[in-house]
Amino acid sequence: MKQNDVILQSVTRVAVVIILTFSFYLFMNGHHHPGGGFIGGLSTAAAIVLLYLSFGIDKVRENIRMDFKKLAAIGVLIAIGTGMTSVIFGKPFLTQAFDYFNLPIFGKTELASALIFDTGVALAVIGTAVNIILSISEDR
Amino acid sequence: MNTIYLFIFLPFIFACIVPFLYKHLNRQVHTGWFVLVVPLSILIYLLRFIPAVSSGETFEYTFSWIPSFGIHITSYVDGLGLLFGLLISGVGALVILYSIFYMSKVREALHNFYIYLLMFMGAMLGLVFSDHMLAFYGFWELTSVSSFLLISYWYERKSSRQGAMKSMLITVFGGFGLLAGFIMLMMMADTYSIRELIANMEVIQGHSLFIPAMLCILLGAFTKSAQFPFSIWLPDAMEAPTPVSSYLHSATMVKAGIYLVARMTPVFGGSPVWFWLVSGVGIITLLYGSLTALRQTDLKPLLAYSTISQLGLIMSLLGIGSLAVYFGPGESGTVFTVATFAALFHLFNHSTFKGSLFMVVGIIDHETGRRDIRYLGGLMHVMPITFTIALVGGLSMAGLPPFNGFLSKEMFFAAVLDVSKAGVFGLNSIGTLFPIIAWVASILTFVYCMIFVFKTFGGKYHPERLNRKVHEAPIGMLIAPMVLGLLVLLIFFFPNVLGKYILTPALSAVLPMMTVSSYDLKISAWHGVNYELLMTIGVILLGGLLYMAKKRWLPAARKFPQNLTLNHFFNEGLSGAERWSASLTNRYMTGSLRHYLLYIFVFFVLLLMGSLLWFYGLRFDFSNNAMISVFDAGLVICMIISALTVLLAGNRIVAIVALGALGYMVSMFFVIFRAPDLALTQMVVETVTTVLFLLCFYHLPKLKKSMERLSFKWTNLFISIAVGLTVTVLGLSANGHKLFEPITSFFENSYKLAGAKNIVNAILVDFRGFDTMLEISVLTIAGLGVYVLIRQRSKRGKEHEAE
Amino acid sequence: MDTLIVILVGILVTIGTYLILSRHLLRIVLGTSIIGHAVNLLIITSGGLKTGAAPLLGEKITDFTDALPQALVLTAIVINFAVTALVLVLCYRAYQGFGTDDLEQLRGEEHE
Structure with missing residues (x-):
């Protein structure tokens, strides 16, 4: 959709990595610091959208072979799945659990089922946002 | 378990x-x-x-x-x-x-x-x-x-x-x-x-x-x-x-x-209204169903009306049985317990014989391609097994021995005779109607059962009326009706097995107040010569005569005027209601989006302002206000300017950019309001939204200078100022009232409850996880909606090109 | 401050409503977007402004701003995005399909 744009492309190459790293940080830290599934997902989506804008759809599609509609659906299913898991354990739907574990490198670490739920949220957000942008920009 | x-x-x-x-x-x-x-x-x-x-x-x-x-x-x-x-x-x-x-x-x-x-x-x-x-x-x-x-x-x-x-x-x-x-x-x-x-x-x-x-x-x-x-x-x-x-x-x-009705009998039974409605409607349905069934020529509607009539029978039995609740445990109560027992018994019997009869009709339809008794006849020799099943089911429905329908029909007669003698709820005067209606309906039932069985299977076989070669149904199709037919017979010979193990426990669920010993019920085929037996004999004699003489009266009965049937009234009523509601709806559904929005906004203003004034809800309290810094004031001014730019811009791109600026300023406010999560989200969302707008840019219509009439503009201005004022007043009075303690203190325990230090995130994924789950579902649906909207057009566009 | 924001919200809603009532599709989309921002601000304001620290549990702070409206608004922002996208696409599809963005011309037939 764009002509060759050297500056944008070379900046994007660097920036996308930074944005992706940052969004992963936001996502993982969401439990204790600002961030979480929505923000992490959205900024990941923003990074992907940036890729599309600077390199064009076809080129990116060659490299990221993924159906974002399915990604969104998988996200929703993960979220529902975590909810159902608590039903299986005899708790009301969507009861989250957390506990602390001693992991080899990280030391005492908190693992929460909320993180899985949040992953579902993030995937749904990425899938939907990219899907919307892609659909519109493909429409020629 | x-x-x-x-x-x-x-x-x-x-x-x-x-x-x-x-x-x-x-x-x-x-x-x-x-x-x-x-x-x-x-x-x-x-x-x-x-x-x-x-x-x-x-x-x-x-x-x-x-x-x-x-x-x-x-x-x-x-x-x-x-x-x-x-x-x-x-x-x-x-x-x-x-x-x-x-x-x-x-x-x-x-x-x-x-x-x-x-x-x-x-x-x-x-x-x-x-x-x-x-x-x-x-x-x-x-x-x-x-x-x-x-x-x-x-x-x-x-x-x-x-x-x-x-x-x-x-x-x-x-x-x-x-x-x-x-x-x-x-x-x-x-x-x-x-x-x-x-x-x-x-x-x-x-x-x-x-x-x-x-x-x-x-x-x-x-x-x-x-x-x-x-x-x-x-x-x-x-x-x-x-x-x-x-x-x-x-x-x-x-x-x-x-x-x-059976479940609710303990609650409502004993009230005269319940008794009269349930048994009265039941017995009317019994008569109506059997009368209408007679006039049918298609086998399936015939069975449908007979089902209606049999359901009426069961219903009236339940109504009569509800008198047991009125009388309570004791002699007279026990008499009516039998009626409820008979209702459950007939319910079971009806499922067996009517199920098999429907399957028989299915077989006839399947093999001959016809269901109309005017074309059928003489199938007895062609389909002997089917005929046997139909005979068993039909005679059971008519209430003849040795089939289970006889037993429950006898109990039904006993119940209606009992109720005519009950002497409560005004039964003294018109109680005798019950046995009479029941008896007449049973005669009619007998006649239509005969018509069902013998018009289909008896008489002369007319192969030329059927458009295919007829033979007996495959064995697999016969198994199910045969099992039901066998049950019809078995229940007649061993009714008390069913009674003891299945019906009595069901009865005690319907009438929990009766003690177990009071209904130690036995079903027996022979009670000696009594009224019930005489009634059955009368049914067979009169029914037989009527069936013999059917050529004289049946064609006349079939000529019932169409526009007096219930169906006619239903159809008329339905189309009338449709016409009326269409004319009403068309008065305000003008097809103009602006009109609909005007309704919404006017209603919004009237309802909210009205209730604010009505309940004296206007109260402003400025004491809790936070300090306004220069920065805040500047931001507010900038926001108003950019919003006005969106309003007044004569150019698409200016409007879009101004909208983006507005969004970024909102995220600045979130920073000031100590909401880091919101600020981050708003920032990213605003970026993506602006990209979205710019992507659509080529497709979007140009912003034309509007050429509307002046009154149009003034109405809009008036409505929008009213809406804005309402929102302002509402927001101010909401801040002025502190009716409840904030519940946030609960969420502040998030570290203990959910292991999270970020309270907002804990609310999202843990405390209010259900909301979030539904929200991402909505999000995904919206995304799919966008996809479909676009894809649909591209497909259609391609088809056009292909043409 | 709270009063100022509420008045700002009122002005934004007025502008948004005026845009929505106009006859052009794009203005309607812009209007819904502005009203969305205004409502988010209103919800945040109803929880009290600048009353404490950001709702992140730390070492010593005990006084936080109300986290509940923030969580509500967070979801609202994301939904708003999806709704804006949908309305936008709906509008431009209507524009493409019917060749006009004038709502009066887009009116359906009567008695449909």
Whole structure:
């Protein structure tokens, strides 16, 4: 959709990595610091959208072979799945659990089922946002 | 023991697998064989309950769904539920077996058929085993929905669609009545549990809502069980495939209303209104059904009207039995206990003989291609086995020995004779009508049973009237009606086995106040010569004479004027209502979006401002205001400027950029308001939204200088200022009132409760996870909506190019 | 401060409503977007402004701003995005399909 744009492309190459790293940080830290599934997902989506804008759809599609509609659906299913898991354990739907574990490198670490739920949220957000942008920009 | 859920939900779970079975295996194996496993296993599972339930035990399994609202799904197994459960799974198994031979695996969309059938089975099982009234209501409506889908199974036919529509309209209308009745019951007894309701019946019986609740619930029961005058949907429902008619519209679904009346008897029984409505409507339906059945020439509507009449019989028996609640334990109470017992007995018998008769009609239809008795005749020699089954079913329905219908018909006569002598509720004066109507209706029943059997199978065989070569049905198709026919005979010879193990426990569920010893009931075929026997002999003699002389009166009876039928009134009423509502709607639905928005905004202003003034809600309190820094003030001014730019811009790109600027300034505010999560999200969302707008840029219309009339602009300005003022005043008074303590202190324990230091995130994923889950669902749906909107056009565009 | 924001919200809603009532599709989309921002601000304001630290549990702070409106608004922002996208696409599809963005010309037939 764009002509060759050297500056944008070379900046994007660097920036996308930074944005992706940052969004992963936001996502993982969401439990204790600002961030979480929505923000992490959205900024990941923003990074992907940036890729599309600077390199064009076809080129990116060659490299990221993924159906974002399915990604969104998988996200929703993960979220529902975590909810159902608590039903299986005899708790009301969507009861989250957390506990602390001693992991080899990280030391005492908190693992929460909320993180899985949040992953579902993030995937749904990425899938939907990219899907919307892609659909519109493909429409020629 | 949690398995009862599994067995209620087994049909639903299996329904999810059916499409795959159909897709991959249908060529080799008829899908019905797999589906057959479901009712069989449920039947076996339920049979295991019989010993315990017949010794008086009940089982209850509670699954808490939303414990904080007290919403539990309780399944409750007692005698009544078990009786129905056995009918549902037993007849279900036979019907599916029958359908394997009836429904062609080549031509029919079997996966749809079996999914709907399984859905119905699950709903019906859920219905009879639910203790929670709302769950009951949900399953009740689900049976209506699945019945709709099954009636319209051959949806290419107009009559199927109309029949489905009619049954849906009537049963769902009744369903709303049921819901209202349940809510009233809940308001009275403060519980949703039917058992607790029965335990609290003193509270309910004195309440002013007692009669309204009863009427609403009876509306539900009468529409579902096709009682007069709501019966008109049942004959039209016969457009469904015959296995469906046999299962839903004779053996199970139409008995849901009976079930409801039986369940509610402990609550409402003993009231004169209940007695008169249930037994009166029942006996009128009995007469109406048998009268109308006589006039039918098509076999399926004939059976439909006979079902209506038999349901009326059961209903009137339940009404008579409710007198037992009035009299209580004791001599006179016990007399009427027998009526309830007879109702349950006849319910079971009806399922056996009517199920087999429907299957016989299905066989005739399948083999000859005709269902009209004017074309049929003499099939006795061509289809001997089918004839035998039809004879057994037909004579049982007519109430002749040695078939089970005789036993319950005798008990019915005994009950109507008893009630004419009861001497309460004004029965002294018109009580004698009961035996008379019952007797007349039985004569008519006898005649139409004879017509059904002998007009089809007797007489001369006319092969030239049928457009195919007729022969006996395949053996697989005969198994199911044969099993039912055998049951008809077996129950006549061993009625007390059924009575002791299945009917008596069901009876004690309907009439829990009667002590067990008071209804140690024995069914016997011979009571000596008494009124009941004389009545039966009279039925046979008079019925036989009428049948012999049918050539004289039947053609006249068939010429009943069309525009006096209930159907005619229903159709007229429906089209009248449609016309009226269309003309009303067209007055304000002008097709202009602006008009609709104006309605919304004017209503918004009037409602909110009105209630603010009405309740003296205007109160401003500026004391809690935070300090305004220079930065804040500057930001506010910038925001107003950019919003005005959006408003006044004459150029698309300026408007879009100004909107983006507005969004970024909102995120600045979030920073000031100590909301880091929001600021981050808003920033990213604003970026993506702006990209979105710019992507659409090429496609978007240019912003034209609007050429509207001045009055148009002034109206808009006036409305928008009113809306803005309302919002401002509302926001200010909301801040001025602090009616409740903020609940945030609870969420501030998030580290202890959810292991999270970020309270906002803890609320999102943990405390209010349900909201978030639904939100991402909405998000995904919106995304798919965008995709579809665009894809649809590109496809259509391609088609245009191809042309 | 709270009063100032509420007045700002009122002005934004006025502008948004005026845009929505106009006859052009794009203006309607812009209007819904502005109203969305205004409502988010209103919800945040109803929880009290600048009353404490950001709702992140730390070592010593005990006084936080109300986290509940923030959580509500967070979801609202994301939904708003999806709704804006949908309305936008709907509008431009309507524009493409019918060749006009004038609502008066897009009116359906009467008695449909």
